[in-house]
Amino acid sequence: MKTLRPAPELDVETWLNTPHPLTLAGLRGKVVLIEAFQMLCPGCVDHGLPQATRVQATFPRADIAVIGLHTVFEHHEAQGSRAAIAAFIHEYRIAFPVGIDRQSELGGPPLTMTAYAMQGTPTLILIDRLGRMRAQHFGHLDDLRLGAEIATLIAESPVATAPAVTAPATGAVDPTGTDCTADGCRLPDTLTAPLATRTSTNA
Amino acid sequence: MKTLRPAPELDVETWLNTPHPLTLAGLRGKVVLIEAFQMLCPGCVDHGLPQATRVQATFPRADIAVIGLHTVFEHHEAQGSRAAIAAFIHEYRIAFPVGIDRQSELGGPPLTMTAYAMQGTPTLILIDRLGRMRAQHFGHLDDLRLGAEIATLIAESPVATAPAVTAPATGAVDPTGTDCTADGCRLPDTLTAPLATRTSTNA
Amino acid sequence: MKTLRPAPELDVETWLNTPHPLTLAGLRGKVVLIEAFQMLCPGCVDHGLPQATRVQATFPRADIAVIGLHTVFEHHEAQGSRAAIAAFIHEYRIAFPVGIDRQSELGGPPLTMTAYAMQGTPTLILIDRLGRMRAQHFGHLDDLRLGAEIATLIAESPVATAPAVTAPATGAVDPTGTDCTADGCRLPDTLTAPLATRTSTNA
Amino acid sequence: MKTLRPAPELDVETWLNTPHPLTLAGLRGKVVLIEAFQMLCPGCVDHGLPQATRVQATFPRADIAVIGLHTVFEHHEAQGSRAAIAAFIHEYRIAFPVGIDRQSELGGPPLTMTAYAMQGTPTLILIDRLGRMRAQHFGHLDDLRLGAEIATLIAESPVATAPAVTAPATGAVDPTGTDCTADGCRLPDTLTAPLATRTSTNA
Numbered sequence: 001m002k003t004l005r006p007a008p009e010l011d012v013e014t015w016l017n018t019p020h021p022l023t024l025a026g027l028r029g030k031v032v033l034i035e036a037f038q039m040l041c042p043g044c045v046d047h048g049l050p051q052a053t054r055v056q057a058t059f060p061r062a063d064i065a066v067i068g069l070h071t072v073f074e075h076h077e078a079q080g081s082r083a084a085i086a087a088f089i090h091e092y093r094i095a096f097p098v099g100i101d102r103q104s105e106l107g108g109p110p111l112t113m114t115a116y117a118m119q120g121t122p123t124l125i126l127i128d129r130l131g132r133m134r135a136q137h138f139g140h141l142d143d144l145r146l147g148a149e150i151a152t153l154i155a156e157s158p159v160a161t162a163p164a165v166t167a168p169a170t171g172a173v174d175p176t177g178t179d180c181t182a183d184g185c186r187l188p189d190t191l192t193a194p195l196a197t198r199t200s201t202n203a
Numbered sequence: 204m205k206t207l208r209p210a211p212e213l214d215v216e217t218w219l220n221t222p223h224p225l226t227l228a229g230l231r232g233k234v235v236l237i238e239a240f241q242m243l244c245p246g247c248v249d250h251g252l253p254q255a256t257r258v259q260a261t262f263p264r265a266d267i268a269v270i271g272l273h274t275v276f277e278h279h280e281a282q283g284s285r286a287a288i289a290a291f292i293h294e295y296r297i298a299f300p301v302g303i304d305r306q307s308e309l310g311g312p313p314l315t316m317t318a319y320a321m322q323g324t325p326t327l328i329l330i331d332r333l334g335r336m337r338a339q340h341f342g343h344l345d346d347l348r349l350g351a352e353i354a355t356l357i358a359e360s361p362v363a364t365a366p367a368v369t370a371p372a373t374g375a376v377d378p379t380g381t382d383c384t385a386d387g388c389r390l391p392d393t394l395t396a397p398l399a400t401r402t403s404t405n406a
Numbered sequence: 407m408k409t410l411r412p413a414p415e416l417d418v419e420t421w422l423n424t425p426h427p428l429t430l431a432g433l434r435g436k437v438v439l440i441e442a443f444q445m446l447c448p449g450c451v452d453h454g455l456p457q458a459t460r461v462q463a464t465f466p467r468a469d470i471a472v473i474g475l476h477t478v479f480e481h482h483e484a485q486g487s488r489a490a491i492a493a494f495i496h497e498y499r500i501a502f503p504v505g506i507d508r509q510s511e512l513g514g515p516p517l518t519m520t521a522y523a524m525q526g527t528p529t530l531i532l533i534d535r536l537g538r539m540r541a542q543h544f545g546h547l548d549d550l551r552l553g554a555e556i557a558t559l560i561a562e563s564p565v566a567t568a569p570a571v572t573a574p575a576t577g578a579v580d581p582t583g584t585d586c587t588a589d590g591c592r593l594p595d596t597l598t599a600p601l602a603t604r605t606s607t608n609a
Numbered sequence: 610m611k612t613l614r615p616a617p618e619l620d621v622e623t624w625l626n627t628p629h630p631l632t633l634a635g636l637r638g639k640v641v642l643i644e645a646f647q648m649l650c651p652g653c654v655d656h657g658l659p660q661a662t663r664v665q666a667t668f669p670r671a672d673i674a675v676i677g678l679h680t681v682f683e684h685h686e687a688q689g690s691r692a693a694i695a696a697f698i699h700e701y702r703i704a705f706p707v708g709i710d711r712q713s714e715l716g717g718p719p720l721t722m723t724a725y726a727m728q729g730t731p732t733l734i735l736i737d738r739l740g741r742m743r744a745q746h747f748g749h750l751d752d753l754r755l756g757a758e759i760a761t762l763i764a765e766s767p768v769a770t771a772p773a774v775t776a777p778a779t780g781a782v783d784p785t786g787t788d789c790t791a792d793g794c795r796l797p798d799t800l801t802a803p804l805a806t807r808t809s810t811n812a
Contacts, residue, residue: 042700042701058345077692078692081686083686144346148353148357151354243493281491287490382497464751548663553755558760
């Protein structure tokens with residue numbers, strides 16, 4: 001049987017929309033959906049964030065926690081401040097907790113983004129009730145498929161051992177582009193090169 | 204524990220898009236999705252039928268059978284013939300089997316529609332691997348919720364006894380109208396009056 | 407200066423949504439928009455007919471007359487009857503007059519469709535206040551461009567001689583297909599062959 | 610005959626997407642469309658800016674100049690910097706020149722926004738070939754109507770005296786809200802109070 005690896009803990013500078021910081025350890029027992037985004041990523045604004053809002057409205061909060069993660073890897077001056085993301089969250093009516101991913105002192109993508117080896121934004125991550133990685137999608141994801149994956153994880157007992165959700169690394173994002181497309185913003189090669197190395201130390 | 208009742212067998216005049224007639228009995232072991240529609244129902248054309256097509260494209264055919272059911276209860280002269288529905292299926296690229304619900308000799312809604320006590324079109328019905336009724340939705344249904352319901356049914360063993368999917372009689376369809384709205388076409392009161400009587404003999 | 411040719415008169419079997427038959431001659435002095443469609447043409451249902459409805463809601467009825475023309479060239483048994491188009495008009499809330507194009511005794515496309523040498527459905531035709539052809543579009547047409555063309559024609563005096571609206575034979579419809587696409591339904595080659603001959607006798 | 614007043618000159622801190630600053634005086638002879646927006650205004654991102662892009666793609670550049678105006682009246686820290694708007698323009702593929710409206714030293718809305726007495730964002734302004742105000746729309750505007758208004762202005766001679774385009778102060782924006790809705794972001798009352806006074810000195 002396939003062994004499921006634990007999801008890396010969040011490494012967040014500061015939180016919005018929540019009275020106290022969140023940790024995956026503290027959410028154990030619930031399914032967790034992480035919506036990694038950037039406020040200036042059109043694909044995040046058009047479909048990633050509205051989809052996360054629909055998930056929060058559709059499934060019981062006792063079963064699933066929806067979390068936004070602001071993973072800024074470009075335009076730091078424009079979207080890197082707490083004031084910028086706070087204004088964005090206010091105007092776009094984001095109702096779930098949002099953590100700001102911690103920037104690396106060495107440059108490159110922020111630390112949680114690196115720990116998950118994300119390819120860009122939006123990235124949707126599903127973690128099961130036992131804190132294990134179950135799915136990671138970069139780019140557009142259909143509601144039908146997402147609803148099915150969430151229901152599968154919710155149905156699992158908090159103590160059972162479960163098979164893996166099929167989670168191919170899909171994504172209609174242009175594989176060669178360094179800019180954002182309608183589907184998402186891909187990490188440029190210059191940032192992904194050191195990423196593999198860092199991942200091993202975080203995961 | 205709640206007892207689940209068997210889904211009434213289909214009573215169909217003729218089939219399209221399939222080399223041989225279908226029965227629920229013959230589909231035992233699979234989840235079955237029935238999309239009841241009328242070709243001149245805007246809510247069916249806009250969202251009910253495209254949603255059924257997405258389901259067929261998303262889930263394995265070994266696990267779920269998607270079936271259209273043409274339940275004509277108005278405009279019989281316009282949409283009641285096999286030629287009419289065949290032309291519609293061709294132009295709208297409907298790829299799943301479609302049965303034409305059998306008209307009642309007594310007037311009123313067609314027989315399968317009556318057996319399921321449907322309120323109008325579109326109506327989406329989910330039947331589990333054991334042939335039992337699990338959900339019936341009239342009007343618009345979100346993909347997230349539908350994906351979750353289907354995954355729940357697919358995950359069940361063909362021999363297990365399972366709890367009921369929550370399936371409230373939702374539907375944004377105007378409860379007073381006798382015409383179609385953007386969400387669907389409701390059975391007029393004049394047709395639903397005899398319906399209760401018939402239902403008891405079929406269900 | 408380019409000479410503008412008169413728009414061929416409508417040759418209609420019967421009218422719906424109007425107390426008396428319409429003629430282009432009787433509408434002289436107004437701009438006329440003809441939306442040629444088939445009730446089983448997905449591109450007509452999705453964008454052609456809703457666009458015609460928006461035109462009727464946006465511009466003064468003293469300036470422009472919006473007319474539907476049911477130009478059945480396929481699936482005659484399904485969509486060729488008055489009952490079929492009447493049911494369709496009712497369910498889709500078409501509020502403007504609709505004429506049923508007269509079928510040819512020789513086979514081929516109906517007579518008005520032939521007189522205008524239409525390539526398929528939807529086709530949108532603009533006729534100026536003096537009854538002259540000004541634009542003919544097959545397939546999808548942007549609202550911005552259509553609004554501009556209509557305003558140009560409305561601004562013309564009923565007696566002035568005006569330059570032609572630029573009306574290239576656009577259309578994103580697959581030029582090789584004989585079936586309907588999302589954009590429209592093209593006349594098959596077998597029907598367009600005799601079309602050129604007939605056109606000369608009608609135009 | 611109604612007298613048309615000259616459009617107030619732009620008062621802009623800096624320009625993007627253009628090699629040299631623009632002035633209305635320098636654009637005399639062309640129709641000018643000004644799209645006033647804020648980068649964190651959902652109604653601007655969803656429909657105002659895409660509509661301006663469609664206008665630029667549809668009409669000849671010899672006839673109409675499309676200009677963006679970044680009129681920041683809230684969230685100055687988040688969207689007030691040149692870096693912020695530059696990143697936004699890059700990611701959202703805005704191809705027309707964008708000026709940053711000059712902030713007032715006295716507080717309140719920026720100066721061009723005040724000179725035009727705009728109610729919020731998005732606001733679309735049409736100026737004729739002679740530099741005169743012809744239309745000002747706050748909130749959502751249909752493409753059909755906009756296409757008609759633009760064509761009317763383009764058709765006017767650069768030297769003729771023309772009647773006013775009908776330009777009611779429409780807008781589906783919630784009149785009581787101080788936050789953004791799906792349609793736009795309205796100036797709060799605390800900012801509009803001093804606005805009337807300022808307007809008279811600018812207009």
